[in-house]
């Protein structure tokens with residue numbers, strides 16, 4: 009049995025279902041991200057774990073103890089809010105020590121623990137400041153320290169970085185992860201930023217419309233998406249319409265050009281139309297050995313993106329784009345030029361439903 | 370063309386700012402002139418008047434006369450009534466504001482009470498006095514109901530509308546709605562996350578109020594209570610209409626000194642007014658002091 | 669959520685009783701002018717009193733003058749403070765709050781003392797009353813206009829108008845004022861309800877206004893004053909209802925205490 013268990017959790021807000029059939033177990037010390045578009049139920053799930061919402065049905069347990077109906081203030085679960093939610097009337101040190109004060113810990117131990125945590129979050133000399141005198145990133149670190157101070161069984165973070173600017177986001181997320189490892193604390197991290205989820209997590213839960221789409225390691229989620237939604241939501245995709253030629257051998261055609269997929273298409277018949285998805289980064293210009301797949305098309309647009317160059321290509325009815333590094337003496341594709349791109353057969357993802365041509369998140 | 374030049378010239382002027390003399394403050398002169406003419410100078414002249422005798426000679430006699438027992442009593446009565454109604458009205462208004470904003474009551478209760486509050490906090494003077502006479506006067510509705518239904522004659526038991534407690538009850542009618550009106554938005558300003566973060570750290574509802582919500586609200590609670598104090602302290606019309614001048618409030622005393630036939634001494638009246646301004650100034654000063662200790666975190 | 673909201677209901681019920689009982693008692697009383705029957709006798713008697721119409725009309729005129737002067741004075745001032753001299757804002761705000769601090773009785777005797785002797789004898793002119801009422805309207809008008817301007821982004825609006833060739837007059841009257849309609853209405857209605865019921869200033873400056881009329885009736889009659897109280901309450905209610913109607917339910921934002 010896992011440390012934190014959610015068993016068939018369901019939440020209904022006046023007739024509208026926010027979360028449904030949520031079942032998963034989280035191991036001690038694991039870092040799990042909930043990823044999904046806005047309104048898919050991430051926050052609701054997190055708030056049920058924290059105790060701010062009661063599940064309509066299902067159970068939540070921590071360390072084998074059913075806490076489904078335990079009030080939030082007796083759960084010992086730490087939470088970091090998107091808006092920091094620091095108490096403006098208390099100094100940084102008072103904020104961090106607040107949970108301990110409520111537990112009637114003596115003030116000397118509180119002071120020790122607070123100064124230790126201030127070291128951990130790298131703000132050793134800011135204990136006397138008020139939250140309003142700190143930057144957003146600093147405030148969020150204090151919020152993290154405040155949540156950690158009570159030595160919670162589980163740490164919950166609801167989009168903790170979304171109010172910060174891009175640079176701080178990256179450095180702070182790494183800091184959060186490092187502190188989490190240091191404390192070995194079981195953590196759920198809610199985000200709608202896939203890069204954050206992919207780079208931080210031990211496992212990711214991809215959600216959509218209140219349902220779990222897939223649970224897996226970042227690699228599994230990215231490389232082997234199990235549903236169309238996951239494939240299109242995580243990472244960028246080119247989706248091509250293809251015709252099945254030989255199901256058993258995995259041979260298809262894209263706009264009459266032959267393509268091999270390294271997979272059996274047994275469930276299809278010859279002549280069926282299917283969707284094949286390609287990540288832009290698997291597409292290259294010079295075929296490495298073993299890349300059988302080649303597609304010839306016309307360059308439609310070349311976009312300069314700084315470190316990379318994005319090239320949009322058109323075939324008879326399909327189109328795709330791919331990125332290449334912007335090397336100083338590399339030759340750039342020209343608009344209107346005819347070009348052949350290559351990709352490994354193992355990199356073709358099969359997607360069941362119709363999806364937009366190139367799905368970007 | 371010309372407007373472009375104008376805009377540019379203006380931006381340039383804004384940028385120069387510190388160098389050449391900035392005349393833009395002249396734009397608020399009419400406002401200040403108006404305030405001086407119709408409020409500040411007249412009040413200041415009263416202050417001057419309180420240091421003069423009727424013939425216009427300088428004297429401290431009026432200030433000394435403020436030490437007379439009946440005057441001190443008037444101040445004391447005014448202060449007591451203002452304190453009581455500010456405290457009771459403040460506490461009750463706060464509880465009411467809490468109930469309508471956070472009490473989980475239906476929405477219409479909230480909007481109903483806020484518009485009621487808007488009316489009641491402006492309901493004063495003669496109509497208010499009449500309303501309370503009709504309610505708690507000797508033949509008032511509540512008095513009658515208490516007598517006939519419950520057999521309690523409040524007037525036999527020492528209550529009288531035309532005394533301290535009666536006037537306080539009447540003042541409360543505009544005091545607690547004022548508190549309600551100002552505190553409701555302040556209570557709305559409490560973030561849900563604060564409560565949740567506190568709960569999360571193990572706080573009970575009581576601990577949340579004690580350590581988080583009340584300290585955050587304290588500056589506005591104190592500020593509003595001072596406003597309530599001043600509101601009652603300067604009130605005259607209601608008391609005048611209710612008691613016809615029989616209750617010895619400072620404001621009523623001033624009226625008698627300046628216009629009265631018996632106790633006619635305008636300069637003493639002016640000194641009384643000066644005393645009121647001083648009391649107000651002291652209460653505002655106290656408030657600023659309290660504010661400073663309760664809202665360090667605001668800066 | 670889980671527990672029944674006992675305390676909130678208790679406070680609300682108590683508050684509701686405190687609000688309503690005096691109103692109900694007054695209404696009930698005002699309808700009892702004829703022994704034994706409920707009727708509108710008191711209202712008829714009030715409405716037929718020629719002084720009712722006269723004083724009401726007088727106060728109405730004062731209210732209109734006050735509102736006009738107050739708008740003409742405050743809009744340019746607050747606008748200017750927003751746009752060009754924000755550093756004067758605390759001072760302006762302080763002055764607008766003075767009427768709260770200065771008791772009406774002090775105010776009125778200050779006015780009488782200053783303006784009853786040469787060089788400026790103004791006590792005989794209604795201009796003094798209007799001027800004093802304008803001062804009383806400062807807190808309401810200032811807050812209403814300030815809130816309105818904050819929501820407007822005055823600077824951009826002004827610069828846009830200037831770049832289109834507008835002068836200051838055009839900007840104020842064609843751009844700023846129309847956009848402030850709601851804010852001005854709310855300030856105006858509050859001013860209106862205060863001026864209509866004001867007693868102290870009108871009484872001691874000896875003007876035949878509605879407040880002193882109510883006071884006199886209250887001294888001499890029994891039932892009519894109750895009827896008057898109901899009428900004046902209905903007036904206040906009406907003006908606050910109108911504010912809500914125009915201000916889309918921002919009750920409690922611009923309204924603070926009135927003259928007591």
Ligand SMILES: Nc1ncnc2c1ncn2[C@@H]1O[C@H](COP(=O)(O)OP(=O)(O)OP(=O)(O)O)[C@@H](O)[C@H]1O
Nearest residue numbers: 021022025026045046047048049050051052053200
């Ligand atoms: N208190 C509530 N009452 C009614 N419906 C709610 C409530 N809270 C959430 N919902 C609904 O539940 C659904 C899930 O909301 P939730 O806040 O969990 O989304 P989310 O995944 O966190 O989205 P975001 O990324 O925007 O934060 C939404 O449709 C939302 O409208």
Ligand SMILES: [Mg+2]
Nearest residue numbers: 050051052166
């Ligand atoms: Mg959310």
